[in-house]
Structures are given as structure tokens and as C-alpha cells.
Amino acid sequence: MNKSQELRLIRKAAAGHRDSAEQLVQTFQGSLYGYILRISGRPDVSEDVVQEAFVRVLTNLDRFDPRFRFSTWLFTIGRRVYFNMCEKKKPLSDSAGLETWRDVSDSGNGRIDRADTTTACRDVLQAELMRLPSDQREVVVLFHQHEWPIALIAEHTGMPVGTVKSHLHRARIKLRDGLTHRPEPLGVETLKMQEVGR
Amino acid sequence: MNTGPLRSAGGRSGPRKAAKDDGQARRLRERLVNECLDSIVEGDVGMARAMIRASAEVAPGADRDVAELRRLLRPLGKAPCAPDLTSRILAETQHRRPFLSCSTRHQISAWRVALAASLLGLITGGYLISELGNPSADDRLAVTSRPSTLAAVSPTVSLAPDLLIPHDSQRSKPDVYLSFANEASLESPFRRTHDVFVAQSVGIPSIMESISARPDHPALAGRSPTADARASANVTELAAASRGQASLLLGSRTPNATILLGSGDVGSAFAHSRRSPEGSTLLGGFRGLDDAALTPDFLRGTGTHQNLMQPWIKLRPPVRSRPW
Numbered sequence: 001m002n003k004s005q006e007l008r009l010i011r012k013a014a015a016g017h018r019d020s021a022e023q024l025v026q027t028f029q030g031s032l033y034g035y036i037l038r039i040s041g042r043p044d045v046s047e048d049v050v051q052e053a054f055v056r057v058l059t060n061l062d063r064f065d066p067r068f069r070f071s072t073w074l075f076t077i078g079r080r081v082y083f084n085m086c087e088k089k090k091p092l093s094d095s096a097g098l099e100t101w102r103d104v105s106d107s108g109n110g111r112i113d114r115a116d117t118t119t120a121c122r123d124v125l126q127a128e129l130m131r132l133p134s135d136q137r138e139v140v141v142l143f144h145q146h147e148w149p150i151a152l153i154a155e156h157t158g159m160p161v162g163t164v165k166s167h168l169h170r171a172r173i174k175l176r177d178g179l180t181h182r183p184e185p186l187g188v189e190t191l192k193m194q195e196v197g198r
Numbered sequence: 199m200n201t202g203p204l205r206s207a208g209g210r211s212g213p214r215k216a217a218k219d220d221g222q223a224r225r226l227r228e229r230l231v232n233e234c235l236d237s238i239v240e241g242d243v244g245m246a247r248a249m250i251r252a253s254a255e256v257a258p259g260a261d262r263d264v265a266e267l268r269r270l271l272r273p274l275g276k277a278p279c280a281p282d283l284t285s286r287i288l289a290e291t292q293h294r295r296p297f298l299s300c301s302t303r304h305q306i307s308a309w310r311v312a313l314a315a316s317l318l319g320l321i322t323g324g325y326l327i328s329e330l331g332n333p334s335a336d337d338r339l340a341v342t343s344r345p346s347t348l349a350a351v352s353p354t355v356s357l358a359p360d361l362l363i364p365h366d367s368q369r370s371k372p373d374v375y376l377s378f379a380n381e382a383s384l385e386s387p388f389r390r391t392h393d394v395f396v397a398q399s400v401g402i403p404s405i406m407e408s409i410s411a412r413p414d415h416p417a418l419a420g421r422s423p424t425a426d427a428r429a430s431a432n433v434t435e436l437a438a439a440s441r442g443q444a445s446l447l448l449g450s451r452t453p454n455a456t457i458l459l460g461s462g463d464v465g466s467a468f469a470h471s472r473r474s475p476e477g478s479t480l481l482g483g484f485r486g487l488d489d490a491a492l493t494p495d496f497l498r499g500t501g502t503h504q505n506l507m508q509p510w511i512k513l514r515p516p517v518r519s520r521p522w
Contacts, residue, residue, distance in 0.1 A: 015306075016298030021291065025284045034277035047283060054287040059295040125273050144274040149240055169232040172267060179270050 001027055006070050014061035021058050028071060029054065031146060032078050038141040040082060041130045049085060053078035075146075076156060079138075128178040136171035139164055227257040234264045 001009075012020035029050055036046040056077055057064075064073060129137050138157060142148045150168070154161045230253050234246040250261045291297070298306070 016296075016302070018288065018292075018297040021297065022284055022288060025287050026282075029283055029287070030277055030280040033280035033283075037278050037280075038274075043281075047281060050280075051283055051287050051290060054283070055290045055294060058287070058291045125271075140271075141274070143239060144271050145277065147239060147275075150236065165232075165236070168236070169229070172232060172235065172271070173228060176267055176270055 003069070007066055010061055010064055010066075010070060013058065014064070024058070024070070025054055028074055031071065032074055034145060035075060035141060036078055036082055038126070038129060038145060039134065039138050041126060045082070045085065049078055049082045052085075053081045056081070072152065072156065079156070124179065125175075128175050131178060132171050132174055135159070136167045136174070139167040140171040140175070143168055223257070226253075227260050227263065230257050230260045231263045231267060234260070235267055238264070238268070 009020045009024055013024055032053060033046050033050045036049045037043060040046055040049070053074060057074055064070070129140065132140070135157070139153055142153045142156065143150070148156070150161055150164050153159075154164045157164065159167070230249060234249050237243070237246040237249070246264070250264070253260060288297075
């Protein structure tokens with residue numbers, strides 16, 4: 001969706017058009033969910049955050065500044081909702097979040113289904129992500145998952161560009177070390193299998 | 199020479215130095231890999247290649263590290279499968295701020311259009327009314343050429359005893375003042391005739407003083423005892439314009455300027471001055487007066503005009519060489 005289509009949808013949704021609001025939600029819910037899921041590690045929290053963020057956005061669409069992208073605004077609100085939720089509920093620790101992630105991803109028998117290699121890889125990767133400090137995790141997710149420029153990440157997170165780069169670099173090194181020297185190198189193995197398969 | 203300690207120090211420092219060098223090389227390579235990866239993800243692959251080529255000697259194998267890291271992070275680019283929360287979100291939004299039905303939206307649009315149209319109509323109507331009520335100065339001057347109007351106004355102004363004409367009235371001077379003062383102010387007139395071409399004066403002293411005190415316009419003519427033939431001759435043409443209850447505009451054309459005397463409220467007099475021809479001067483106006491009130495008695499200062507005077511409104515320097 002280009003920017004003009006996006007703006008048209010926003011204008012119509014702001015005027016009370018339900019279908020346009022629905023289209024906005026369907027277009028952007030996946031990316032927001034992925035962002036929150038990556039930084040929280042918890043699907044239930046992500047769902048709540050996505051719902052609350054969208055409701056706030058849809059009820060305040062008249063405040064949207066058309067100079068910016070809708071996704072940036074949505075992510076900013078989602079991030080705020082998530083941090084507010086963290087403060088209120090004092091969520092589980094990162095390892096607990098990881099467990100929740102595994103519970104959802106497992107095929108019900110407590111073991112990752114090796115047939116779903118992509119899911120397995122992402123699980124391993126998510127496990128390593130959850131070992132990162134939250135700042136580094138968020139920067140890595142925004143940069144590599146959503147391909148935001150560093151300057152935009154800096155604006156979004158309120159950090160200087162140099163700090164964002166530094167977080168990004170440290171996070172990559174930790175991820176690389178974690179993924180390659182993993183005691184149970186499931187993720188890397190699976191990745192290699194994937195590469196060979198191609 | 200005892201070189202034992204040096205050798206032993208060298209023996210210890212060798213591995214330390216090598217380790218230090220290794221550490222530096224490793225850090226350099228990591229930094230290079232990170233910079234390359236930043237460039238690649240941000241779309242500048244050429245920059246990444248150039249960096250790798252440039253540092254091939256100091257950081258060999260950096261390209262392999264970049265490829266490895268990209269491979270490890272590739273799954274991150276795939277967004278996790280998200281549940282469809284659309285219905286939940288829309289239901290909650292509907293609860294907090296209901297969506298509008300199609301007919302309601304059309305009604306709101308129609309109301310907005312109607313409101314905008316009525317506002318536009320109001321503004322246009324107001325503008326038209328103001329324009330019709332205050333025709334431009336050029337129109338007024340054309341209207342005032344009617345013989346009946348001129349006949350009605352010329353004697354009035356010509357008979358005014360306070361019509362001031364300096365002795366050197368034939369000299370071309372830039373400033374022309376039209377002011378109003380009462381009889382008292384005229385007892386001690388300001389005589390700076392060298393700066394003045396012509397001045398007419400009826401009104402209250404404070405106005406005269408305020409005019410004469412202006413350093414950039416220091417002139418106010420002395421009093422002519424009577425409205426003699428010269429005075430009448432100088433008021434070569436009078437321009438009077440009034441339509442209905444609109445204010446009256448008197449004009450006196452001289453070789454160097456047009457003097458406009460507005461009667462009416464401040465707003466209308468000011469409007470006259472704004473619409474007057476280039477080089478005109480408007481100094482005062484009468485509030486609440488119509489044509490009938492502008493009588494010879496009034497202009498002589500015997501009327502009750504003092505409380506009706508408006509202060510100085512506007513002065514614009516006349517055009518010196520404009521032919522009339």
C-alpha cells in the first residue's frame with residue numbers, strides 16, 4: 001500500500017467508515033503483532049497490545065500527522081501500550097516469556113516439531129533474542145525484521161543514532177555467538193539444512 | 199651486558215602483544231562486518247562490497263562473516279504468523295467510538311457543505327454590502343461632478359471663515375493640511391507658511407496642536423480673516439459624495455493635492471481615505487453628521503460640533519508633481 005492509498009484509507013476511517021478501518025487493521029496488524037511478539041516473547045501480551053494500540057489509533061485517527069507513515073505512528077503507540085502494560089502488570093521474566101513462546105509453538109507434546117523448520121528456527125532465534133537486553137532486542141527486531149532505517153529507529157526509541165548502532169552491533173555479536181555455540185544447536189542445524197535444501 | 203630481563207620480558211610480551219593484535223584485528227573485523235551488514239540492510243550493497251574490498255588485507259574473511267551473519271539473521275525477516283484480531287479490534291473500537299452508518303456520514307457531509315456554503319454566502323454578502331455602501335473614491339469623484347451636489351457644497355465651504363490660505367500659496371509645497379479647530383485655536387494660529395500650501399481649519403485645538411506638533415509635518419497655516427475670493431479660487435473644485443445615509447466626502451483639489459474632508463464615523467472616513475486618489479490627504483471627520491448637518495454655522499464653529507470631532511485619522515503625503 002502506497003502512502004496516498006494509506007492516507008485515503010485513514011481519512012475515510014477517521015470519518016467513521018468501518019470498512020476502511022477494517023482494511024487498515026488487516027494491513028498493519030501482522031507487522032505490529034510481529035514487532036510486539038519479538039520484543040515481548042509472549043503471544044498473549046502481543047495480542048492484547050495489538051488490540052489496544054489499534055483501538056487507540058482508530059479512535060484518534062483525526063490526530064494522525066500525514067507527514068509520517070501510519071506504521072510508524074502505530075508502532076509508537078504499540079510500543080507505549082506495551083511498556084505501560086509492563087509497568088502495570090510486571091510481566092514475567094524473559095525466560096518465562098520464552099517458555100510461553102515455546103508453549104504456543106510446540107506441537108502439544110512438549111517437543112518442537114522438526115518438520116516445521118521455519119518455526120523451529122524462529123524459536124531458536126527468539127530464544128536468543130530473549131537473552132538480549134530489551135533495548136538491543138528492539139533495535140535488532142526493528143532493523144532486521146521491519147527493515148527500518150537506523151535514523152528512524154533512533155527517533156522511535158528516543159536513542160541517539162550512535163547508541164542504536166552500538167546496540168545493533170552488540171546484539172548481532174551476541175546472537176551470532178548464541179546461535180553458533182548453542183549447546184543444543186537446533187536452530188543452526190536447521191538453518192544449515194534449509195540452506196542445503198535450497 | 200645483562201640482557202636476561204629484556205629477553206624474559208620480550209618473551210612474555212611477545213604472546214601478550216600477539217594476543218593484543220589478535221584482539222584488535224578481531225574487533226576491527228567485527229566492526230567491518232557490522233558496518234557492511236548495516237549497509238546491506240539499508241539497501242547500500244555497493245558500499246558494503248567496497249568496504250570489504252578495501253579491508254581485504256586487514257580483515258580477511260570478513261565477507262564470509264557477513265554472509266554467515268546474514269544467514270543466521272534471515273529468519274528474523276519473516277514475520278511470525280499473526281492471529282486475525284480484526285473483529286476484536288473493530289468491536290472494541292465500536293464500543294468506544296461507534297462507526298457511522300453510510301446515511302449518517304452522508305448527512306454529516308451534507309451539513310458540512312451547507313454550513314460552508316452559508317458561510318461563503320455571508321462573507322460574500324457582507325463584502326458586497328460594504329462595497330455598495332462605500333464606493334471607491336474614483337466613483338465618488340465622478341458622482342460629485344454632478345452640478346447639484348457641487349452647487350450644494352461649494353457655498354458651504356467657500357463661506358467658512360476659517361478657510362486658511364497662506365500668503366505664498368502659489369508656491370509648491372508638499373504638505374497639505376486639512377484640520378478642524380474651534381475659534382479659540384485660531385486666535386493664536388501657527389504660522390509656518392513656508393511649509394504649507396493650503397490649510398483649512400475648523401475644530402478643536404488639541405487636534406491642531408497634535409498636527410502641528412508632528413516633527414515630520416510641522417506646518418499649520420495661519421488664519422485668513424475671511425473667506426475671500428482667493429480662498430474660493432483655491433478651492434477649485436469640491437467633490438461631495440453621498441449615497442443614502444453614507445458619509446459625506448468633500449474634496450478640494452489644489453495644484454499639488456486633493457484634500458478630502460470626510461463626514462461620518464471614523465470607519466467610513468478612514469475607508470474614504472483608503473480609497474482616495476493617490477496624493478490625497480484626509481485629516482479629520484465628523485461623527486454622526488449627514489449632509490444636512492454640514493451647515494455654514496457648523497463650519498464657523500458656532501454649532502455643537504466640538505464633541506463630535508474625530509481625531510486625526512490619516513495623513514498621506516501628496517504627490518508633488520501630479521498635474522490636476
